[in-house]
Every structure is written in C-alpha cells, then in structure tokens.
Amino acid sequence: MEKRITFNELRKIKDSLPDGSIRQIAQEFELKEETVRNYFGGANYTDGKAVGIHMEPGPNGGIVLLDDTAILERAQQLAGTAV
Template sequence: MDKKITFNELRKIKDSLPDGSIRQIAQEFDIEVETVRNYFGGANYDRGKSVGLHIEPGPNGGVVLIDDTKILERAQQLIAEQVH
C-alpha cells in the first residue's frame, strides 16, 4: 500500500522514536539497521539497502512516496506506546 508523506514529517517520526527503536525495528523485520535508517531518509547504501522511497522535490523537504508502509506503521506504534 503506497503512502504519501512529506520528507519533514518522515524525519519527525524518526526523531520521535524512543532510543533503540531503529535497532528494534531492524531486528523485528530481519533487516540491517542501516536499511531502517535509509527508510527515514538516510543514504548509507554500502551497509543498508534501498527501501522503496521515492522523493519528489517540493515544500517541507518534498513529498515521499513509500511503497511498503510496514516500517512506518511500526515506528508509529512505538511512538504511541511511548506516550501511554
């Protein structure tokens, strides 16, 4: 399921994650930590993989089209759990 979000919103989600969440998400989905970082706008393709993000230039850092939202959804769950 594709989702559109601004790059700035995506980075805000990453910045709101509790400590250790990137590593936790990587372990849960059996992927490299750098791949999760790339999902949130990183660019380390030596150690991590591309994750199906397509960035179109524009306001707020541009629009990001995400092909697979499972990492985004898990990140949002972890943020919500932190609040409760």
C-alpha cells in the same frame, strides 16, 4: 500499501522514536539498522539497502512515496503517533 508523506513528517516520526527503536525495527523486519535508517531518509547504501522510497522536491522537504508502509506503521506505534 503505498503512502505519500512529506519528508519533514517522516523525519519527525524518526526523531520521535525512543532510543533503541531503529535496532528493534531492524530485528523485527530482519533488516540491517542502516536499511531502516535509509527508510527514514538516510543514504548509507554501503551498509544498508534501498527500501522503496521515492522522493520528489517540494515544500516541507519534498514528498516521499513509500512503497510499503509496514516500517512506518511500526515506527508510529513505537513513537506513540499511530494514526
């Protein structure tokens, strides 16, 4: 399921995650931690992979189009911000 979110909103969710959440998400989805970080706007493609996010310039850091929301939904659960 696709979702549009501002980059600032995406980073706010990442910054709200409890310690160890990136590792937990990576284990649950069988991904490298750097790949999960890339989902939240990181750019380490040596140790992690691209994860289906597309960024467009704009207000609030720009608009991010997420091809798959599973990682976002899990992060929201862990951060206590699930909608």
